[in-house]
Amino acid sequence: NIMLSWQRTAYHFQPEKNWMNDPNGPLFHKGWYHLFYQYNQDSAIWSNITWGHAVSRDLIHWLHLPCAMLPDQWYDINGVWTGSATILPDGRIMMLYTGNTHDLVQVQCLAYPANLSDPLLLEWVKYPNNPVMIPPPGIGHEDFRDPTTAWRSPGGDKWRITIGSKVNKMGISLVYETADFFKYELLEGYLHEVPGTGMWECIDLYPISLKEANGLDTSANGPDIKHVMKASLFDDGNDYYALGTYDPIENKWTPDDPELDVGVGLRYDYRKYYASKTFYDQNKKRRILWGWIKETDAEELHILKGWACVQSIPRTVLFDPKTGNNILQWPVEEVESLRSDSFEFNVKLEPGSVVPIEVDSGSQLDIVASFELDKEAFEETTEADVGYDCPTSGGSVNRGMLGPFGIIILADENLLELTPIYFYIAKGHNRKVETHFCADELRSSVAADVDKIVYGSKVPVLDGENLTIRSLVDHSIVESFAQGGRRVITSRIYPTKAIDGEARIFLFNNSTGASVAAVETRVTASVKIWKMSSANIRPF
Numbered sequence: 001n002i003m004l005s006w007q008r009t010a011y012h013f014q015p016e017k018n019w020m021n022d023p024n025g026p027l028f029h030k031g032w033y034h035l036f037y038q039y040n041q042d043s044a045i046w047s048n049i050t051w052g053h054a055v056s057r058d059l060i061h062w063l064h065l066p067c068a069m070l071p072d073q074w075y076d077i078n079g080v081w082t083g084s085a086t087i088l089p090d091g092r093i094m095m096l097y098t099g100n101t102h103d104l105v106q107v108q109c110l111a112y113p114a115n116l117s118d119p120l121l122l123e124w125v126k127y128p129n130n131p132v133m134i135p136p137p138g139i140g141h142e143d144f145r146d147p148t149t150a151w152r153s154p155g156g157d158k159w160r161i162t163i164g165s166k167v168n169k170m171g172i173s174l175v176y177e178t179a180d181f182f183k184y185e186l187l188e189g190y191l192h193e194v195p196g197t198g199m200w201e202c203i204d205l206y207p208i209s210l211k212e213a214n215g216l217d218t219s220a221n222g223p224d225i226k227h228v229m230k231a232s233l234f235d236d237g238n239d240y241y242a243l244g245t246y247d248p249i250e251n252k253w254t255p256d257d258p259e260l261d262v263g264v265g266l267r268y269d270y271r272k273y274y275a276s277k278t279f280y281d282q283n284k285k286r287r288i289l290w291g292w293i294k295e296t297d298a299e300e301l302h303i304l305k306g307w308a309c310v311q312s313i314p315r316t317v318l319f320d321p322k323t324g325n326n327i328l329q330w331p332v333e334e335v336e337s338l339r340s341d342s343f344e345f346n347v348k349l350e351p352g353s354v355v356p357i358e359v360d361s362g363s364q365l366d367i368v369a370s371f372e373l374d375k376e377a378f379e380e381t382t383e384a385d386v387g388y389d390c391p392t393s394g395g396s397v398n399r400g401m402l403g404p405f406g407i408i409i410l411a412d413e414n415l416l417e418l419t420p421i422y423f424y425i426a427k428g429h430n431r432k433v434e435t436h437f438c439a440d441e442l443r444s445s446v447a448a449d450v451d452k453i454v455y456g457s458k459v460p461v462l463d464g465e466n467l468t469i470r471s472l473v474d475h476s477i478v479e480s481f482a483q484g485g486r487r488v489i490t491s492r493i494y495p496t497k498a499i500d501g502e503a504r505i506f507l508f509n510n511s512t513g514a515s516v517a518a519v520e521t522r523v524t525a526s527v528k529i530w531k532m533s534s535a536n537i538r539p540f
């Protein structure tokens with residue numbers, strides 16, 4: 001066990017031991033942020049799911065609390081599954097969740113705090129007449145789960161929620177209406193559906209402001225508001241979102257761009273990130289996104305370690321007014337309270353260079369890097385890389401004229417283990433210059449039984465913008481944000497040498513610099529790095 005202890009994260013949320021998956025019912029109540037999560041009390045594998053519970057003043061330091069709900073009723077005896085909170089105008093909290101019944105039917109159930117004046121909300125009561133929704137005709141008994149936070153129906157006297165399902169291979173979202181959270185009526189039609197995307201888990205639907213740099217409460221709608229719809233695709237294990245419009249009268253959500261529809265277009269994260277959920281933080285008027293980060297190594301190792309999985313650092317979500325077609329995700333500002341010593345560098349990165357950065361320990365860092373390119377280099381970009389795509393590119397060893405360049409994190413001094421996070425600029429099929437943002441995990445660990453792949457996406461870069469990366473490094477996790485959060489890659493990696501005080505970081509530019517016009521590619525990096533303190537995550 002000691003052998004793997006360095007993999008524990010220092011400032012990401014984890015239970016003290018055992019298995020965790022989806023974030024559930026996040027909310028802010030009486031000065032405390034509450035996080036519930038899918039939790040197995042008995043071991044480090046997915047089974048016997050309860051609701052774990054923890055509270056925080058600032059989303060960074062946590063106090064573990066006893067489980068909020070256990071599988072102890074016929075309707076949830078096979079698992080207290082994922083759900084969401086709705087805070088009513090009178091302050092009551094309605095928690096809807098999926099119960100997996102004694103005969104494996106997925107049903108929706110209601111719970112509420114026993115005592116609203118308890119800031120810790122320690123005790124939860126299950127509604128005596130549960131379940132409140134059962135699979136409707138035509139819906140599979142095992143394809144009906146994960147109710148959302150409710151939003152107001154038109155007229156304002158009722159509430160709506162959506163629940164994910166599928167019909168054959170079409171992912172769908174069912175909508176129910178309720179006046180009191182006890183009785184529900186299924187509305188006709190689907191809120192949205194996308195053929196070929198399979199079962200939709202953990203749907204999220206929320207408004208996003210086109211004009212204001214703050215979040216919106218879930219019921220907000222009107223001019224200058226779009227709606228983000230997200231589904232977790234059971235068949236491919238990723239969270240996909242799309243921007244669109246919600247018409248409450250027709251009860252339909254329509255994507256802005258059908259080619260970027262839910263499940264076929266943009267992802268929240270281009271590596272490991274699933275079953276995410278947002279909530280409106282009325283304390284700071286922002287919308288916060290939580291996501292579950294799965295392991296990418298073998299199950300035997302989870303049992304050996306005695307724990308599995310982490311939650312992402314919570315992210316604020318905003319509309320990106322500059323591109324108009326994606327959201328911006330950014331670590332909540334509170335994470336910056338962990339920043340301690342800082343280092344700043346300005347480095348000219350010649351083609352083929354790997355430049356060590358002297359920070360004495362590289363396993364807990366907040367890195368902000370900006371890369372400026374010689375203008376001519378941009379204009380001379382070769383056409384040799386047309387069709388470049390991070391996952392099929394061969395990774396950071398493959399040299400092009402304008403990439404790869406970026407940062408190397410969690411590396412040992414001999415570069416036996418290293419994870420490059422980088423940009424690669426190439427012409428697309430349309431002959432326009434495109435920027436790719438990738439993470440190369442191929443050499444992230446010398447250990448076997450670990451997934452090793454290259455991942456990433458194209459990222460929009462506007463005229464005059466430098467290329468920027470922010471990476472939060474935490475032992476076995478790196479969350480990397482490009483262009484202010486237009487694209488995100490969360491790498492779950494398991495170095496064996498680049499650990500604790502042995503972990504190093506480097507800047508690199510593996511482009512060739514050679515072009516038709518023989519312009520030498522020059523990349524100048526400005527980097528600021530903070531060492532990060534550990535969060536205080538305490539037992540009850």
Ligand code: DQQ
Nearest residue numbers: 022038081082145201275
């Ligand atoms: N996890 C829960 C389900 C949900 C899935 C069960 C997504 O409610 O669909 O642990 O990871």
